[in-house]
Amino acid sequence: MNSRPIIRKPSRGEGSPGDERQRWDEVSISTLVPKMRTLDLHAYFGQAEVLKGISLQIAEKQVTAVIGPSGCGKSTFVRCLNRMHEVVPGARATGEVLLDKQDIYQGDVDAVRVRRRVGMVFQKPNPFPTMSIRDNVLAGLRLNGERPDDPDALVEKVLQRVALWDEVKDILGRAGTGLSGGQQQRLCIARSLALEPEVLLMDEPCSALDPIATARVEELIHELRKSYTIVIVTHNMQQAARVSNFTAFFYLGKLVEHDRTDVIFTRPKEQRTEDYITGRFG
Amino acid sequence: MSVSHEISPLIRPRSKILTRFGREVNWGDFVFHRTTALLAALLIAALAAMAAAMVHGSAESLKTFGWGFVSSQVWDPVRDVYGALPFIYGTIASSLLALFFAVPISLGVAIFLSELAPAWLRGPVGFLVELLAAVPSVVYGLWGIFALAPWLRTTVEPFLARTLGFLPFFQGQQRGFGMLAGGIILAIMITPTISSVSREVLRAVPSALREGALGLGATPWEAVRIAVLPYARSGLVGATILGLGRALGETMAITMVIGNRSEISASLFAPSYTMASVIANEFSEATGSLYLSALAEVGLLLFVVTVLLNIVARLLVWRVAHLPQGGSL
Amino acid sequence: MLSRYARRKFMNVFVRSTCVAATVIALIPLVSVLYYVTSRGIGGISLDFFSELPKPVGESGGGMANALVGTLKLIFLACVFGIPPGVLAGVYLAEFGASRFGKLVRFSADVMSGVPSITVGIFVYSLVVLRAKHFSAFAGGLALGVLMLPTVTRTTEELLKLVPESLREAALGLGLPKWRATLRVMLRTAAPGIATGVMLAVARVAGETAPLLFTAFSNPFWSSGLNEPTASLPVNIYNYAVSPYEEWHRQAWAAALVLLLLVLLLNVSARLLVRSRVGAR
Numbered sequence: 001m002n003s004r005p006i007i008r009k010p011s012r013g014e015g016s017p018g019d020e021r022q023r024w025d026e027v028s029i030s031t032l033v034p035k036m037r038t039l040d041l042h043a044y045f046g047q048a049e050v051l052k053g054i055s056l057q058i059a060e061k062q063v064t065a066v067i068g069p070s071g072c073g074k075s076t077f078v079r080c081l082n083r084m085h086e087v088v089p090g091a092r093a094t095g096e097v098l099l100d101k102q103d104i105y106q107g108d109v110d111a112v113r114v115r116r117r118v119g120m121v122f123q124k125p126n127p128f129p130t131m132s133i134r135d136n137v138l139a140g141l142r143l144n145g146e147r148p149d150d151p152d153a154l155v156e157k158v159l160q161r162v163a164l165w166d167e168v169k170d171i172l173g174r175a176g177t178g179l180s181g182g183q184q185q186r187l188c189i190a191r192s193l194a195l196e197p198e199v200l201l202m203d204e205p206c207s208a209l210d211p212i213a214t215a216r217v218e219e220l221i222h223e224l225r226k227s228y229t230i231v232i233v234t235h236n237m238q239q240a241a242r243v244s245n246f247t248a249f250f251y252l253g254k255l256v257e258h259d260r261t262d263v264i265f266t267r268p269k270e271q272r273t274e275d276y277i278t279g280r281f282g
Numbered sequence: 283m284s285v286s287h288e289i290s291p292l293i294r295p296r297s298k299i300l301t302r303f304g305r306e307v308n309w310g311d312f313v314f315h316r317t318t319a320l321l322a323a324l325l326i327a328a329l330a331a332m333a334a335a336m337v338h339g340s341a342e343s344l345k346t347f348g349w350g351f352v353s354s355q356v357w358d359p360v361r362d363v364y365g366a367l368p369f370i371y372g373t374i375a376s377s378l379l380a381l382f383f384a385v386p387i388s389l390g391v392a393i394f395l396s397e398l399a400p401a402w403l404r405g406p407v408g409f410l411v412e413l414l415a416a417v418p419s420v421v422y423g424l425w426g427i428f429a430l431a432p433w434l435r436t437t438v439e440p441f442l443a444r445t446l447g448f449l450p451f452f453q454g455q456q457r458g459f460g461m462l463a464g465g466i467i468l469a470i471m472i473t474p475t476i477s478s479v480s481r482e483v484l485r486a487v488p489s490a491l492r493e494g495a496l497g498l499g500a501t502p503w504e505a506v507r508i509a510v511l512p513y514a515r516s517g518l519v520g521a522t523i524l525g526l527g528r529a530l531g532e533t534m535a536i537t538m539v540i541g542n543r544s545e546i547s548a549s550l551f552a553p554s555y556t557m558a559s560v561i562a563n564e565f566s567e568a569t570g571s572l573y574l575s576a577l578a579e580v581g582l583l584l585f586v587v588t589v590l591l592n593i594v595a596r597l598l599v600w601r602v603a604h605l606p607q608g609g610s611l
Numbered sequence: 612m613l614s615r616y617a618r619r620k621f622m623n624v625f626v627r628s629t630c631v632a633a634t635v636i637a638l639i640p641l642v643s644v645l646y647y648v649t650s651r652g653i654g655g656i657s658l659d660f661f662s663e664l665p666k667p668v669g670e671s672g673g674g675m676a677n678a679l680v681g682t683l684k685l686i687f688l689a690c691v692f693g694i695p696p697g698v699l700a701g702v703y704l705a706e707f708g709a710s711r712f713g714k715l716v717r718f719s720a721d722v723m724s725g726v727p728s729i730t731v732g733i734f735v736y737s738l739v740v741l742r743a744k745h746f747s748a749f750a751g752g753l754a755l756g757v758l759m760l761p762t763v764t765r766t767t768e769e770l771l772k773l774v775p776e777s778l779r780e781a782a783l784g785l786g787l788p789k790w791r792a793t794l795r796v797m798l799r800t801a802a803p804g805i806a807t808g809v810m811l812a813v814a815r816v817a818g819e820t821a822p823l824l825f826t827a828f829s830n831p832f833w834s835s836g837l838n839e840p841t842a843s844l845p846v847n848i849y850n851y852a853v854s855p856y857e858e859w860h861r862q863a864w865a866a867a868l869v870l871l872l873l874v875l876l877l878n879v880s881a882r883l884l885v886r887s888r889v890g891a892r
Contacts, residue, residue: 082784084780084783084784087780087783087789112786112787112788113786114786115783115784115785115786116786119784119785119786120784121784122777122780122781122784124777126775126777126778126780126781127781128778128781128782128796128800129778129800130799130800130802139782139785140785140786140787143782143785143787143791143795143796144785144786144787144791188781191781191785192784192785195785195786310788310790310791311788311789311790313790314789314790314793314794315707315790317699318699318700318702318703318706318707319703319707319712321696321699321700321703322699322700322703322704322708322712322713322716322764323712323716324696324700324760325700325716325719325720325723325760325761325764326715326716326719328719328723328757328760329719329722329723331734331738332723332726332730332731332734335733335734335737335738336730336733336734338737339733339737386633387633387636387637388633388637389633390629390630390632390633390634390637391630391633391634391637393630394627394630394631394633394634395634398627398630398631407634407638409882410638410641411634411637411638413641413875413878414637414638414640414641416814416815416874416875416878417641417644417818417871417874418817418818418819418820418845418870418871418874419818419819419820419821420818420820420845420848420849420852420867420870421644421648421818421848421867421870421871422644423848423849423852424648424848424852424863424864424867425640425643425644425647425648427852427853428647428651428852428860429643429644429647470640473637477637501619501620501622501623502623502627503622503623503626503627504619504622504623524725527725528725530727531725531726531727531728531729531730532727533727533728533729533820533821534820534821534845534849538849538852538853558727558729558821561729561733562729562821562824565733565736565824565825566824566825566828578733578737581729581730581733584727584729584730585726585727585730588725588726588727588730589722589725589726591725592721592722592725592726593722596721
């Protein structure tokens, strides 16, 4: 293990973590409040065990990246955090997943309610094709039978948050699928944000986007971190280094290492982590 | 900018009741599943009820005549004696005649549309062939009475009598109405069925086979004959059987042109009577429970035969083409 | 003697022409029917046709107003009986249909769609008409609805299965319960396609005659409500066509024209619906 920086975080413009670098060095995982925790989480697809006892803390109002080679279970892990894992027939999970100290896998907890508090953005942007941009944003509320007091204000506020308002404010009535890939993905993020979740899960949100759109989404994540706890799955290590505060490295269904991002990428404690980061596999 | 709403509880109080029924914690999911399942069961129930109703309705006739029903030619409402042989003959003969005309034509259409036609022609012509299926049966019957039958009587049947009159098929009085008219009109009506299913079957043949033959220097027709048709053969047979099933069950058009006389004759000019026609003509006026029961038994026979043919046909077609086996067939 | 190659080329052209000929032969009846119905039907179309009741033979000026209304009534009833159960059964098959029960449902639907329509008439006769001891529009509509049911079910199932799963995931991710996600997102997305299938089913059922012969029967007068026998276009065409009266033949052609236009309208709009959806993408 050497102390040479293996991946350098590129310095960014205003609002980058660089401003806080002074205080950041003193921070470690244990001092931050965990918004979510998993305790010995196992996940199965039928007989196959995909997650083998994951115990991990997700810090509040931080961005936690989940990285690892294909098939390591990172998507499955994140889908367990909002009980989307069990939607697939034959899938099940054991162990505890705590949201603010309450186990969401406990017997009488309603998965539907969990998903209101823990939102999700998917790999391929999936705006509802039968709805306009405006209706897409409001879809989460409307489909649940809720009526927002001032829908237009809500739509504007949420689209402003994802930096989409200026681009679409004149075409709110157009179909959601008529936008570019990056815009669609930001629309999907807006759609999730309209429900005011506490946690936002993002499963490889940029892998279907071009580099420019990717950069914009990453900027957005940076902004959102101030208000939401974010967990992002990514196979792109540079992306993890750019956007996250904490990184968890998964390998073959096990959690290998979890630490501050700068630690993971410059002085990882595990050999396998270093091997992955330096590109020796995966 | 922190969110200032009340954090909703994760637990729904009512759901405790439903966890006893299984995983469904949400009562909405429970009701949804059961309701849709109930309506799906309706389909099974409808089919079963149909079969049961037909058997029940035929019970009296089945008991009275037994097997003699299908072998007896006597259909006499006055004496209350019933035998369905003339109708069985009429149905089978008219359907086979229809196949005789329709299969080559449908196959030609299918091959034309799927293999030989230029791309721009396929859409419109395909649409027109499907339009053949859209015309209601009774409209075909109307056309049959006033256009087809006179044409047969004045032009076709005399011609056939002159040239092929030594054959028993083309003897007897030429009325226009009769077996020939019935066969032709049925052929027209089953052509879109056979040809569209055949098209699907031919389309399902992997193009690699076709291209392999072409690559060896075969002409387009040879590629079809050598590579495509053998592969598709069982599917094409299935399409034909589907057409046969449709022909057997066809009612209105054939009733209007076939003459409705229960006699068995080899001549195509002679009138005949089909199972569906006798039901259509006599059911609403049938008096006496045995009469009604006999008609119901005719219906039962028709039902059983078409169901069996349908199953066989779908198995054959499915083997080749993995069709979405929908009601469009 | 032709060379081998020339013979093969000739064969190719010969078969090609034969197939073209077959196609032409197949389409001749269509052209003929359209020609006859239009030319002979136009003559019978008049204001009387749409507004008058049938008059006794010999009197002029009779119409088929009651049959037109009757057909509309029957189509409406058929939709009520056939569409809601059909769509929901199709939803069941798409969502939960992998079980043995689902296979049985699918099998029943496929078998039912191949059964002769007159058999359905006998079925509804024994179920409804015998018990009520009279013919009724209700019975006729039920028969037509039963005819529509398998088609609507299978169409719904096929089209729901085509909707990408990512939309369901998006809906679930937003905190929708499964049933809401299915109904309000998946079904809604598949709706235009399902509407097309339903329109085609209605078109087929609108022209059906045989099952009506002993369910809705016929009626020379207005039929009020749903519990009386009712005249309908197809049954009238049949009765008038086989009658010996010239005047009735004329009316039969006119009715055939109206019926054909109705059926063609439904068919063409259904296909246009498909095309516009695809274009919008």
